[in-house]
Amino acid sequence: MRHHRGNVLVMAIFIAVFLFFLSVALVTANRQDILLALTVDHRLRAQLAARAGSEICLVKLRETENPEQAVSGYSEELASGAHVKVKLQEYDGSYGGGGDKLLKQLVATGSSGFLGADRTFVLEEVGLGLEEIGGLPFLFGKDAGGNLYALGPSFKWTSLGALPRPDSWLAAHGGPLHVMAPLGTADKPPDVYDFNLQPGPAGTFVPTIGEASPLTTTPHEHLLYLTFDGQAVKWVDIPDPNDLKGTGLNKPATIDGKPDGVPHWATVTAGPQTVTYTDSQYQGPLMEWWGLDGPGLAAEEGTVYCHATHYFYRGLTFQNNVQVVAGAIVNNPTKVDAKLFAEPCVLAYDGGKWNKVVDLMRVDDPLGEPVISRGPRPNKATLATVSNKVYAFQGNDPTQLLVGGQNDWSPSQRSQGISQGVVTYGGKVRLYEAGGQFLDQNTQRTIVDGLNPNLVYQRDEVVGEYRENGSFQDISCEQALAMELDLLPGLNNGASYGKDFYTFARLKKSLQEPSCKSVQELMGGEKPVASSNFISVLVHYNSDKGWQVWPMGMQGYQTIAADSERKGLEVGAGGTLDIQQLAVGAYKGKEDRLSHWVPVLIAR
Amino acid sequence: MRRRGGFTLAECMIALLFISIGLFAYVSLHIRLIHSGLKLDERETHHGRVSKKIGAALFGEYPVPPQPKWLPFDYLPGVEITKIPPSPSSLALPEGVLYYQTLEEWKDRNGTQSILVDTCKAEKVFVGW
Numbered sequence: 001m002r003h004h005r006g007n008v009l010v011m012a013i014f015i016a017v018f019l020f021f022l023s024v025a026l027v028t029a030n031r032q033d034i035l036l037a038l039t040v041d042h043r044l045r046a047q048l049a050a051r052a053g054s055e056i057c058l059v060k061l062r063e064t065e066n067p068e069q070a071v072s073g074y075s076e077e078l079a080s081g082a083h084v085k086v087k088l089q090e091y092d093g094s095y096g097g098g099g100d101k102l103l104k105q106l107v108a109t110g111s112s113g114f115l116g117a118d119r120t121f122v123l124e125e126v127g128l129g130l131e132e133i134g135g136l137p138f139l140f141g142k143d144a145g146g147n148l149y150a151l152g153p154s155f156k157w158t159s160l161g162a163l164p165r166p167d168s169w170l171a172a173h174g175g176p177l178h179v180m181a182p183l184g185t186a187d188k189p190p191d192v193y194d195f196n197l198q199p200g201p202a203g204t205f206v207p208t209i210g211e212a213s214p215l216t217t218t219p220h221e222h223l224l225y226l227t228f229d230g231q232a233v234k235w236v237d238i239p240d241p242n243d244l245k246g247t248g249l250n251k252p253a254t255i256d257g258k259p260d261g262v263p264h265w266a267t268v269t270a271g272p273q274t275v276t277y278t279d280s281q282y283q284g285p286l287m288e289w290w291g292l293d294g295p296g297l298a299a300e301e302g303t304v305y306c307h308a309t310h311y312f313y314r315g316l317t318f319q320n321n322v323q324v325v326a327g328a329i330v331n332n333p334t335k336v337d338a339k340l341f342a343e344p345c346v347l348a349y350d351g352g353k354w355n356k357v358v359d360l361m362r363v364d365d366p367l368g369e370p371v372i373s374r375g376p377r378p379n380k381a382t383l384a385t386v387s388n389k390v391y392a393f394q395g396n397d398p399t400q401l402l403v404g405g406q407n408d409w410s411p412s413q414r415s416q417g418i419s420q421g422v423v424t425y426g427g428k429v430r431l432y433e434a435g436g437q438f439l440d441q442n443t444q445r446t447i448v449d450g451l452n453p454n455l456v457y458q459r460d461e462v463v464g465e466y467r468e469n470g471s472f473q474d475i476s477c478e479q480a481l482a483m484e485l486d487l488l489p490g491l492n493n494g495a496s497y498g499k500d501f502y503t504f505a506r507l508k509k510s511l512q513e514p515s516c517k518s519v520q521e522l523m524g525g526e527k528p529v530a531s532s533n534f535i536s537v538l539v540h541y542n543s544d545k546g547w548q549v550w551p552m553g554m555q556g557y558q559t560i561a562a563d564s565e566r567k568g569l570e571v572g573a574g575g576t577l578d579i580q581q582l583a584v585g586a587y588k589g590k591e592d593r594l595s596h597w598v599p600v601l602i603a604r
Numbered sequence: 605m606r607r608r609g610g611f612t613l614a615e616c617m618i619a620l621l622f623i624s625i626g627l628f629a630y631v632s633l634h635i636r637l638i639h640s641g642l643k644l645d646e647r648e649t650h651h652g653r654v655s656k657k658i659g660a661a662l663f664g665e666y667p668v669p670p671q672p673k674w675l676p677f678d679y680l681p682g683v684e685i686t687k688i689p690p691s692p693s694s695l696a697l698p699e700g701v702l703y704y705q706t707l708e709e710w711k712d713r714n715g716t717q718s719i720l721v722d723t724c725k726a727e728k729v730f731v732g733w
Binding site: 008052079572 | 625651697722726732
């Protein structure tokens with residue numbers, strides 16, 4: 001018979017070993033629980049560190065002129081023990097919309113313990129002064145009340161107080177800002193002292209100098225320019241053109257060719273009648289004078305261009321011519337009546353003196369008729385200048401753009417429809433035109449020659465998508481959002497310098513009807529209906545970098561409320577810009593050139 | 605004489621000893637693990653509170669971004685704000701950046717336990733001009 005000694009012992013050992021392995025398994029599970037708890041803690045710390053680094057560097061970017069230097073090598077250790085490193089790089093297109101030169105990618109990597117977390121900002125650079133100009137760039141605008149605002153290189157609007165003349169155009173193009181002074185501040189036109197004819201004996205006349213009378217009673221304008229040293233602003237007078245510093249004709253009345261001449265008296269006898277008369281030659285004053293008109297103003301660097309009127313006053317020409325005919329005294333005087341000629345012109349002030357740019361009247365022979373161009377006349381409410389050439393629309397044909405020559409205006413471009421304004425950009429003059437597309441009864445407008453604001457949609461993918469939440473978008477049935485831009489036409493609402501162009505646009509936001517059950521319907525509500533609304537925005541175009549909407553890109557305007565169409569544009573300096581006026585000036589200032597970096601996408 | 609089957613007293617005693625050692629060790633370990641699990645559970649509760657606090661601090665005042673698809677993953681609307689500036693002296697913050705710190709402390713049999721997290725937020729991320 002077999003013996004079973006030792007079986008119990010073996011079983012006991014087996015049970016003990018079993019319990020040992022069971023214990024090991026439990027310990028391991030517990031360690032995993034601890035590890036999981038630590039992982040959760042470390043992950044939170046790492047994520048928060050990445051968030052801290054990304055937001056600190058975003059602010060640093062907005063505070064310095066050199067973005068690379070601002071965040072280069074940035075690293076920080078937080079009180080929690082987490083560590084963060086940040087790098088700024090060109091946007092690599094990971095989230096769509098690659099190749100956009102206005103986008104950069106800020107990647108913050110937080111680490112805590114054995115865990116790391118990334119937070120990525122795709123940033124759009126929004127700022128003035130991306131192009132070098134004669135000084136620091138300033139974008140000027142005004143509100144409906146005539147208050148002036150300046151958006152400086154620090155990308156902050158500053159109120160510069162009331163304009164001297166609320167309805168003045170703003171003219172600047174890389175130089176100082178020029179505006180019109182209040183009415184009545186221009187120099188008075190000169191007084192004219194011309195001869196009056198007094199009847200003399202036997203049909204003769206006696207010319208006598210009359211009382212002073214103004215050359216013209218038409219009011220004219222006076223210009224000012226703005227000085228700015230980075231702190232204080234001051235309006236400085238520009239001397240009125242008047243006689244163009246003596247280059248215009250200005251001869252006083254003469255008797256026998258002498259300003260201080262004395263009449264010569266002669267006597268003629270016919271029968272019993274003896275008549276004493278003056279046989280001197282009388283010539284009234286000959287005078288040229290220029291007065292500024294506006295309202296069109298244009299500027300290029302430090303030169304300002306303005307519509308004006310060229311006056312030529314040709315005084316009375318007179319000489320008695322007495323003869324005895326058939327025993328009677330007969331006078332056949334030489335007489336040319338005084339006449340005031342007035343023709344439109346464009347003058348330019350270069351800081352030293354006024355010069356004629358276009359003058360439709362030329363006085364070759366002061367005693368004869370002036371040479372006056374019979375060509376088209378400009379609409380004085382339009383003016384633009386490129387490379388010292390001036391452009392304006394034809395006065396009686398709002399579709400025809402004219403270019404100014406020395407003594408005439410000749411046709412340049414013709415607008416396809418009724419033109420709504422003219423702007424200069426890239427060394428060319430361009431028209432706001434009716435583009436033939438209609439949008440809610442308002443004509444969509446584009447700038448000719450290839451500046452298309454809707455190119456901003458090249459960045460649609462970046463603007464409209466948050467990749468990590470793709471699944472959320474798949475199951476949600478929200479109203480699809482579409483945004484469109486069209487330029488707001490205006491006589492003077494476009495400003496440019498170098499490769500930068502600034503103007504106003506109308507941003508249309510459209511919400512489509514959902515294609516499936518919406519969240520509202522699922523919750524017992526009504527189905528959302530399609531809707532659209534508008535807002536005025538400021539847009540910027542750079543020929544190298546494309547279009548962008550200021551100040552926050554298009555995404556900043558996605559939540560505009562219904563019926564929020566506004567005529568003005570809030571600028572954050574307590575004002576609302578009138579959307580009709582913009583100008584880009586340049587000043588030697590002390591402001592840093594900063595950009596407002598806008599997150600268009602946040603990912604982790 | 606025929607030998608009877610069964611175990612000797614010595615065998616039984618040794619077997620009982622082994623089983624007892626294993627059983628007592630296991631019971632002791634299990635009690636320890638239950639305690640550890642309770643501690644982890646408590647820590648997880650405090651971790652949740654820390655997350656909620658810091659989330660409230662970060663997003664309570666945020667301008668609401670335009671669309672849900674724009675929201676960061678951990679957006680927590682309508683939670684009480686608990687800002688705790690200023691930042692530690694070692695952290696140089698530019699103007700316009702707020703520092704947030706949340707410290708959660710509690711006591712157990714082993715003394716005071718804590719979770720510390722901190723981060724920063726720019727005041728104006730989605731604001732223009």
